[in-house]
Amino acid sequence: MICAGIRTSDDVVFLADSVFSEETINKYHLFFIYDVKEYLNTLEKIAQMKAELFIPSHCEATKNMTNLVQENQRKVKEVAEVIYHFCEKEVTFEEVLKYIFDHYSLTMNANQYVLIGSTIRSYLSYLADENKITYEFKENKMIWRQV
Numbered sequence: 001m002i003c004a005g006i007r008t009s010d011d012v013v014f015l016a017d018s019v020f021s022e023e024t025i026n027k028y029h030l031f032f033i034y035d036v037k038e039y040l041n042t043l044e045k046i047a048q049m050k051a052e053l054f055i056p057s058h059c060e061a062t063k064n065m066t067n068l069v070q071e072n073q074r075k076v077k078e079v080a081e082v083i084y085h086f087c088e089k090e091v092t093f094e095e096v097l098k099y100i101f102d103h104y105s106l107t108m109n110a111n112q113y114v115l116i117g118s119t120i121r122s123y124l125s126y127l128a129d130e131n132k133i134t135y136e137f138k139e140n141k142m143i144w145r146q147v
Contacts, residue, residue, distance in 0.1 A: 011052035018042055019068050021059030025075045029104040033076070033119050036126035040076060043069050083123050087133045090145045096120055 006014045020031050033039045047069045055061045059068065079100070086099050097120050101108050106116075124144055127133040135144050 005046075007051065013049065013051040013054050015046065015054055015056045015065075017057055018046060019056045019058065019065070019072050021056070022068070022071050024058055025071060029075065029106070030079060030100065030116050030119055032115050033122050036076065036080065036122050037129065040073065043073050043076075080123055080127060083120070084127055084132055084146065087127070087144050087146050090138075090143045092141055092143060093117075093121065093124065096124065096144065 005016060005018060008014075024031065046065055049065070051063075053061055053063055054065050056065075056068070062068065082100065082103055083096060086096060091099075097113075097117055098108075100106075100116070100120060101112075106112070124133065124135075128135065131147055133144055134147050135142055137143070
C-alpha cells in the first residue's frame with residue numbers, strides 16, 4: 001500500500017489511509033493492504049517524519065505518530081505470523097481466508113470476502129517474496145506451505 005500524504009505550508013501532514021486507529025485494528029484486525037512490504041516501508045517512513053501535526057484519516061490528529069505506527073506495524077507482523085504458522089501444512093487460499101476469519105472471530109460477507117481476500121493474497125505474496133512460504137499447483141489448486 002503506497003499512500004499519498006500532503007504536507008501543508010504550516011507543517012501539517014495529512015496521512016490519508018496510511019495508518020489505522022488502535023480501535024480499528026482491535027475491532028477488525030485486518031485492513032485493506034495491496035502490498036504488505038510497501039505498507040511496512042510506508043509506516044517506517046512515517047515513523048521518521050517530523051511535523052507540527054499529523055492528521056490520519058482513521059483517528060485523531062496527533063503531534064507524535066510513534067505509538068500509532070508501532071501498533072500498525074505490530075498488527076501487520078502478527079497477521080503475517082498467523083498466516084505463516086497456518087501454512088505449516090499444505091493449504092489453499094480459501095482455507096487461509098477461513099482460518100483468518102475464524103482466528104480473529106470475524107464474520108464473512110461479500111465485501112469482506114473481496115477486500116480481505118485481496119489482503120490475504122497480499123500477505124501470501126509477501127511471505128513468498130520473503131522466502132517463508134512457497135506454493136505449487138496440485139489437482140488444479142494452488143497450495144501454499146512453509147518453505
